Amino acid sequence: MHHDEMIGKVRTLAALPDSGAAERATRAVVCTLSERLPSGLARHVAAQLPPDLAAAMRRAAEEAGGDPGHAGERFGLAAFAGRIADRAGTDEDTALREAAAVLEVLDAALAPELTERMAGALPSDIRELLPVERAAGEGGE
Template sequence: MRHDEFIGKVQALTRLPDRGSSERATRAVLSTLAERLPSGLAGHVAAQLPPTLASPMRETTPGERFDLTTFAGRIAGRAETDEDAAVREAAAVLEVLDAALTPELTEKVAAALPKDIGGLLPVGRAAEDAD
């Protein structure tokens, strides 16, 4: 998936007012996701993204353990929004990310995340519905 297509889909899902806001939200989510994923997995995700979107994933220190509250707080700080909006934006970015990655990689990402964060991914929501 190309950069413009990714950002356009995020904007459509989030209904953010402009591409700049969608870009900021996308970068905030990808950076925070990279902090939560193990380093090798974050690298595999970055490899399947356009270079402009891969860079936020490569510029962070991976492998931290934190929950949805911390995840949302970090996104909110980076995207200059509140935590409720950050969760909605994260769900949108992760939905577009799901479409950009191979299904196998998406499943690995979901498995590496705690349920509260993984539930934002389409594959994570499906797993919750099956429980």
């Protein structure tokens, strides 16, 4: 999926006022997601994103734990929402709504087996933000 298409879908799903807000939300979510996922998985996700979003995700993964074997930081939904809100310059309720929209777009943009691996690496409270068929999946911490 191309960058503009992803941002447009996030804007529509999250009912954001403009593309700039959708871009901020998308970057905030992919960066926070990259901190939570094991570094190898975050790199695989980044490889399937448009170049600028991939670069942001890779940077966040490197800052979170650089080495390829890094297991990802352990944090739940409250910290996930707080980090997204800080990055996007919004409140936590809005951050959760935006995160659900971004995760839905990622679900459509990524290879199905990769979204399954991503869902399995997330704790159940964050996994609830995924589209229903992914949220119901097994795994997580």
